[in-house]
Amino acid sequence: MSPENRTSPSMTTAEIRHQYNAFASWYDAVEGLPELLGIRRLRRALLQRASGATLEVAIGTGKSLRYYPPSCQLTAVDVSLAMLRIARQRAARFGLRATFQVMDAERLAFPDQHFDTVIDTLALCTFPDPLTVLREMTRVCQPKGRLLFLEHGRSDRAWLGKWQDRWAERHAKKLGCRWNREPLALVQQAGLHVIAARRTFFGIFHVIEARPASPTRVTAHEYAATRASTQNGESHAP
Numbered sequence: 001m002s003p004e005n006r007t008s009p010s011m012t013t014a015e016i017r018h019q020y021n022a023f024a025s026w027y028d029a030v031e032g033l034p035e036l037l038g039i040r041r042l043r044r045a046l047l048q049r050a051s052g053a054t055l056e057v058a059i060g061t062g063k064s065l066r067y068y069p070p071s072c073q074l075t076a077v078d079v080s081l082a083m084l085r086i087a088r089q090r091a092a093r094f095g096l097r098a099t100f101q102v103m104d105a106e107r108l109a110f111p112d113q114h115f116d117t118v119i120d121t122l123a124l125c126t127f128p129d130p131l132t133v134l135r136e137m138t139r140v141c142q143p144k145g146r147l148l149f150l151e152h153g154r155s156d157r158a159w160l161g162k163w164q165d166r167w168a169e170r171h172a173k174k175l176g177c178r179w180n181r182e183p184l185a186l187v188q189q190a191g192l193h194v195i196a197a198r199r200t201f202f203g204i205f206h207v208i209e210a211r212p213a214s215p216t217r218v219t220a221h222e223y224a225a226t227r228a229s230t231q232n233g234e235s236h237a238p
């Protein structure tokens with residue numbers, strides 16, 4: 001499968017909104033398995049790095065909420081009102097002050113350089129146009145701010161990557177999740193400056209920290225080196 005096909009949208013934003021509105025009450029139960037496979041631990045570690053005025057795009061049911069440092073002033077957006085309602089209830093349970101807005105991450109209604117930290121977890125697979133979202137996230141981030149990502153994508157194990165390719169269309173039909181995208185390549189393509197990137201769990205889960213400017217890029221060699229972190233859990237700072 002060509003890289004272009006891996007990024008091509010499976011659904012329109014309206015269809016995604018409809019699907020997630022219908023699926024919202026099931027989301028936490030279905031996502032329980034990836035959480036147990038390591039996502040929860042990665043989420044906790046990543047979100048500790050958030051600070052100041054923080055934006056989370058596509059927050060879903062708010063699975064990240066419990067991990068934000070109390071000093072963060074959080075704004076959260078999603079296209080699905082049903083998902084956002086669950087996130088809002090969750091924030092209330094944790095006594096967290098946050099602002100929730102229904103908004104398309106491809107057209108963020110915030111001024112340039114508005115946030116200190118901009119976050120996306122497990123949604124680059126779903127956006128119809130992930131590059132536009134990444135550029136919007138970059139636009140609203142302060143030049144010295146951080147962009148934090150916890151994503152899943154195509155495995156770097158040949159057999160598993162091919163298996164994902166084979167079933168990608170069928171999988172994407174349910175919730176628009178294109179599981180064979182390449183998150184780090186997309187972040188680089190959008191022009192972000194990658195500070196650290198590592199992948200775990202058969203090379204499927206990615207943790208990426210980036211800055212808006214792009215003075216250097218991760219080389220193909222450095223990207224390949226991230227495979228080693230699957231075994232030893234190290235970060236790689238290009």
Ligand SMILES: C[S@@+](CC[C@H](N)C(=O)[O-])C[C@H]1O[C@@H](n2cnc3c(N)ncnc32)[C@H](O)[C@@H]1O
Nearest residue numbers: 020058059060078079080083104105121122123
């Ligand atoms: C797989 S869920 C991830 C939810 C959450 N970030 C998490 O880690 O559990 C994908 C989310 O992306 C949202 N989404 C998809 N396209 C979007 C868009 N263009 N703008 C904002 N949210 C979007 C969906 O409504 C859904 O809540």
